[in-house]
Amino acid sequence: MASSLFVVPYVLLLLAFGIGPTFYALYESLVDERTEGGGLGLQNFGRLLDDFRFWPSVTHVAIFMGIWLPVMVVGVVVLALLLHEKQSRFSGAMRLIFFLPAAVTGSASVILWYFMLTPELSPFGPALRSMGFETGSDVFVSGNLPWVFAVIAFTTGAGQWIIIMFGALQNVPDDLMESARLDGCGPLRIALWIKLPLVRKYVWYMVIMSISVGLQIFVEPHLIYSVTNTAGSPWWSPNQLSYEYAFTDGDFGGAAAISVLLLLVATLAAVALIVFTDFFESEAKA
DSSP states (O other): OOOGGGGGHHHHHHHIIHHHHHHHHHHHTOTTTTSSOOOSSSSHHHHHHOOOOOOHHHHHHHHHHHHHHHHHHHEEEEEHHHHHHTOOHHHHHHHHHGGGGGGHHHHHHHHHHHHHHHHTTTHHHHHHTTTTTOOOHHHSSSGHHHHHHHHHHHHHHHHHHHHHHHHHHHOOOOOHHHHHHHOOOHHHIIIIIHHHHHHHHHHHHHHHHHHHHHTTOHHHHHHHHHHHHHSSOSSHHHHHHHHHHHTTTTOHHHHHHHHHHHHHHHHHHHHHHHHTTTTTHHHHHH
């Protein structure tokens, strides 16, 4: 009984800031505030799907996710495996170096990368100019934004996952790896056939959480557009469009409809990954 009390704060916070807002958003998405009396129905979803801004915002995020998610997953796994393979007295310092960018808040990291990618301001200006980027307006154009946001998202998000993945690799039995070495396995085979299968549940967990985070991208496009006034738009991502619906148009039903759709996509992706990858079975085997 006493141990159950430790769960109470979590349950209360989950109800207050998770489940409660979810059900309220679902209710709000079904209320058409533009009609007298606010009747229930799917009018908000229909109006959203007909909005000329919606599908381009979905396309932008899909391109961003297609670039960032594979790089994120592969990059984190490779760096964690390298850290685990080459452990020395500098390993702790390397983990700290990887984690430091994650300690910078989202808005600060966007401003930092805006500075780093603007040839007139950046210490890497000569390198940027050698690639044909003479001014910031050459870098921050619509076609480059998914790549820019992928770089920002990777640098700010990879560090914490590298630490988690490294911790998971620490649980791989030493005698198992030693047996593999005695059988003639090199570092690459040990990484691919022993380490990676034993930590794959953490990899899938990272994929699930990254999908959820990526779908909600807001700070990066919002700040870049605010700074440049030309790169992107106020509705570059669905989350930005939701902001426009709520605080520019005063249409909270439409904003809630977007949040419900994002939740639905993230939930379906998570369920699909759990079902088709035997997520819980891999946890038992690990």
